[in-house]
Amino acid sequence: MPEVVPINSAHKDSPSTRLLDALGAGNSSTRLQAALVAGTDADPGLVDALVARCAVEPDFFVRDMLTWALTRLPPEVTVPRLLSELRSGRAQPRSQALHTLSKIGDRTAWPAITRSVLYDADDEVARSAWRAAVVLVPPEARNGLALDLAAQFGRGDRTVQLSLSRALVALGDEIGPALRTGLASRDPAVRAHARATERLLLDPDAGFEPAVDEAKRVVALGPERAGGTAC
Structure with a gap:
């Protein structure tokens, strides 16, 4: 693999050095353009x-372009480097690495999506892990993944819950046993989230907010008193 030219090397005026400098520029537009160039050139040395x-970039659009640039490189170069980021003590490197792995879609990364990753205490890392998991999971592990995801019903705010529901819905009809476990929970928040996910599975166009509100109404009143609308 070609080496990245150090910024302070004798080749300080080389195109590679200028690109590296631009990636760390104070202006976000400059960083965005640098990430675009990096992806266009697709140099594994970068x-x-x-x-x-990715681990420090504050701008969403620049991070998105950095991810695109990484998807342009050979997976055998990017995947091992991204997997090493999952051991970081900071949330952003872990979250961004998982997001990029989901975009690359190389299933050799699946063994790194462990329960500790799926249950990460940081919501943004967990959300990225859920998205990566449903892309990378092999067929024989889909049921187990559904159970691991469903075990987190009721977690977080609406944004977090929607991410979890979308991940489960992406697994399709195989989430039946996981849904039943959630629907049988004694925790009303868990039952409401499971029921909202069930409704989203049956009608993806229904929208999550109405599904959550309806699910909470059903959990509070019971299917019969709620008008028989529960599935």
């Missing part, structure tokens, strides 16, 4: 610089 920038 993988370390791109991953390192």
Whole structure:
């Protein structure tokens, strides 16, 4: 793999050095353009610089372009480097690495999506893990993944719950046993989230907010008193 040219090397005026400088520029538009150039050139020697920038980049659009640039590189170069980020003590490197892995879609990364990753205490990392998991999971592990995801029914705010529901819905009809476990929970928040996910599975166009509100009404009143609308 070609080496990234150090910024302070004798080649300080080389195109690679100028690109590295631009990736760390104070202006977000400059960083965005640099990430675009990096993806267009698709130089594997930039993988370390791109991953390192993902770990600290504050701008959403620049991070998205950095992810695109990484997807343009060979998976055998990017995937090992991204997997090393999952051991970071900071949330952003873990979250961004998982997001990028989901975009690359290389299933050799699946063994790294452990329960500790799926249950990460940071909501943004967990959300990225759920999205990556449903892309990377092999067929024989889909049922187990559904159970691991459903065990987190009731977690977080509406945004977090929607991410979890979408991940489960992406697994399709195989989530039946996991849904039944959630629907049988003694925790009303868990039951409401499971029921909202069930409704979303049956009607993806229904929208999550109405599904949550209806689910809470059913949980509070019972299917019969709620008008028989529960599935």
